[in-house]
Amino acid sequence: MSKSHIKKKRHSPIRTLIFLLLLFILLIGILLGTIYMKLGNIQTKNLDQTQLVTVSQDANMQNYTNYAFFGIDSQTGSMADRGNRSDSIIVVSIHNETKAVKLLSIYRDTFVSINGKYSKINAAYSWGGPELAVSTINRNLDLNIEKYATVNFKILADIVDALGGIEINVKKNVLNDLNRYIKDMNRINGGNSEKISAAGTYTLDGNQAVAYSRIRYTSGGDLARAGRQREVLQKIFEKGKRSPLKLMSVMDKVLPQIKTNMDQSELFSMFLSIMKYDIKDQQGFPWDQKELRYYGAYYGFPTTLEENAIRAHKYLFETSDYQVSEELSKINQKIIWRAGY
Known part of the structure; x- marks a missing residue:
């Protein structure tokens, strides 16, 4: 029989699909297992x-x-x-x-x-x-x-940094206090986060976002402060849902800072x-x-x-x-x- 008549062995598309599906399930299992183990650090x-x-x-x-x-x-x-x-x-x-x-x-x-x-x-x-x-x-x-x-407060800074920052509309009336708290958070958490020079929408890093949530001595006092805290948490939650793998990268650092x-x-x-x-x-x-x-x-x-x-x-x-x-x-x-x- 000539070589031209030798049929090449072909893999069934179904077998390939099953293999890829099993591989995907295995990878998901490994990922979930890793997450479960890391949660033990809380x-x-x-x-x-x-x-x-x-x-x-x-x-x-x-x-x-x-x-x-x-x-x-x-x-x-x-x-x-x-x-x-x-x-x-x-x-x-x-x-x-x-x-x-x-x-x-x-x-x-x-x-x-x-x-x-x-x-x-x-x-x-x-x-x-x-x-x-x-x-x-x-x-x-x-x-x-x-x-x-x-x-x-440090855990929030670490999470925000892992997510690549969160977008916040900074008003003019909070600038002075915001920059004062940014300096304070740099001292407490370490880092060199920049001050905000003018009102506008910014992608705040960890120390900046925590500083924003701590502002209290402005119009609205503690009520406005609590509102900013809820705003920061919601921004973290929404971005975390879109970028769960980014949160994975900081789990070892963040989870030991939680008590529950x-x-x-x-x-x-x-x-x-x-x-x-x-x-x-x-x-x-x-x-x-x-x-x-x-x-x-x-x-x-x-x-x-x-x-x-x-x-x-x-x-x-x-x-x-x-x-x-x-x-x-x-x-x-x-x-x-x-x-x-």
Whole structure:
């Protein structure tokens, strides 16, 4: 038989497709396995359940999972449970079926009951760690939060840098404070981030973005500050969804800077659902307040705590005409008495 009659052996297209599919599955498995292992680097700190207070009067809350997110203003990078005030406090509420996310910032100067003592809500973390901080949120808003995560400012800078920066529209009235905080973040985190010379839209690097989120002494005060923090977090979330591999590059550096009571499996399950999550809205608590001087310091007094808590349940859980708990009602009356309005 001549060579011209010898038929070349051909591979079946189906066999090739199956091989490529199996290879893809293997690579995805390796990637997910790597991510699962890396999540083990997060600091796990369980809450002392004997110290945790939850309120579950709102039946609609069973359709949601609620989390408390704390950003501590540690000048040394310390993640200690006590001694660090939580200058960023955000309630994250996720609908269990739709994965719709709502954010509710709690202003750091809000006057609340901290286990019977009245002070700014950001003191709770410093006085009693996450147990007291979470319980304080639950008591003053009638919430059932049992999950928390704590970070310091450096982690946000590292994530923003890994993503290649985030786009922010910088207003003229914040320039001086922004540049002062940029200098401060360069000192704390290291680096040489440039100052912003004029108003406009910029791609901010890590230190610049954290500096932007820390601005407080401008028009709007703590309310505007909390809004900038939510803006930075939303920008990070949106860009992270588009560039998950960039986040992979910084996981070893970032994850040890997180403290939470969520275990490795729970965090991995959340990671697998990340593309389903969608931030639908973000607002600040309390919506109505008065800034008043009390024993030598300025506080944000909710007007009233009860009315703001009812609005929080409407916003987060679509609960109409929520009836606050007996304890919240008593706290509300004591705040009114102290404020004198």
